[in-house]
Amino acid sequence: MLSTSPNPQVVPKASAGYKWWVLLMLWFVCFFNYTDRQAISSVFPKLKAEFGFDKVQLGLIGSAFMYVYAFGSPVAGYLGDRLRRKDLILGGCLFWSAITALTGWCNQLWQFISVRALTGLGETFYFPSATSLLSDYHDGKTRSRALGIHNSGVYIGTIAGGWLGAWFADHLGWRLGFYIFGAAGIGLALVLYRGLQEPARGVMDSPAPEPAAARPLTVMEIGRLLLAKPTALLLLAGFMAANFVAAIFLVWTPTFLVEKFHFQLTMAGFSGSVFINAASALSVPFGGWLADHWAARLASGRILVQALGLLTGSVFVFGVGSANNAGLLLLMMSLFGLCKGFYDSNIFASIFDVVEPRARGTAAGLMNTVGWGGGALGPVMVGWLSQHGRHATEMENMSEAIALCSGIYVAGALLLFAAAWRAGRDVERSGH
DSSP: OOOOSSSTTEESSOOTTHHHHHHHHHHHHHHHHHHHHHHHHHTHHHHHHHHOOOHHHHHHHHHHHHHHHHHHHHHHHHHHTTSOHHHHHHHHHHHHHHHHHHGGGOOSHHHHHHHHHHHHHHHTTHHHHHHHHHHTTSOTTTHHHHHHHHHHHHHHHHHHHHHHHHHHHHHTOHHHHHHHHHHHHHHHHHHHTTTOOEEOTTTTTOSSOOGGGGSOOOHHHHHHHHHTOHHHHHHHHHHHHHHHHHHHHHHHHHHHHHHHHOOOHHHHHHHHHHHHHHHHHHHHHHHHHHHHHHHTTOTTHHHHHHHHHHHHHHHHHHHHHHOOSHHHHHHHHHHHHHHHHHHHTTHHHHHHTSSOGGGHHHHHHHHHHHHHHHHTHHHHHHHHHHHHSSSSSHHHHHHHHHHHTHHHHHHHHHHHHHHHHHHHHHHHHHTO
């Protein structure tokens, strides 16, 4: 049952060991969060062959998740600032896992769109509550590292969803993978319910919080707080640019490998996820360490790590779209993944530097709204350009659309450099 007390079952300050156990528990939930959302993209070629879906229809299936995920995030974040986060995290895991299993029964376009939308509804509760909870176990000295390691579950889950989803589709039928993923997530949520504890909000930012700190902020108070922080607004805009590109890679990479480079489906599902995401998983802990190191000396330290990741990554986004042989493509994907990890390691840690603990869930929810709301346009745009672009074939058009996304990454980097210039005033005023 959800508790409406702002700090139920509080754990004052976690032991040095338990805070890392919390990270491990949430890592596994994060893993299944991304396994379940990625599996559908890896079976797009099977859905096209079985049901005759065109690229626009497949793009709609991919984007249905993102739209609901995005526009449900402010509510999820606001509830995460008012209710017990443990319940939202594990209750959401139970719900989205059940819907993932239900995907195996789909036969019509509206059914696929519906289950993807419901998966987005369940998953939207995870990141605002999980990142807020983790930040109450890790102070500024380890926060970027903890959130960065947590985000490695994103990459490993994406690899597992892409590879295993395609493997099941090739060998045992695409439906079985969804039944297994869903059942595993339900089991995990039930196992973790006894082990995960709710910490006191803001305990790592103030050793002796004032009594008023226990009062949840109202919607108007949170709105005024965020509008008064230009750094936060610039970070939101930068995340939208970064996620526009990330969503395209999540949805279209397996199809890109099958149709342009003639990969087998299982190998496309594996290669389409492993080269980008394994590279990100390797770089994200280092990006978190570097951000914690720079943040100790510069208010803009975390943001600068992000900006450099996007600026450098733009070169390799262009390289992915322009590559004409599989070897060069996989190299470009790997280098893009390394740069992406530097950005991802600080998505939430950066905004938490300028937002007080009582509004962190809402801030994370708004990040997801802006990022995924804008990002959801990416797969549909690429699907439309593939069919209506200026070239003779769909693959030529898709390649050009992906290459042009390098400009979106550059725009995101410029927004983050602007946020870094402003961060000194906003971080100082936030009391960090």
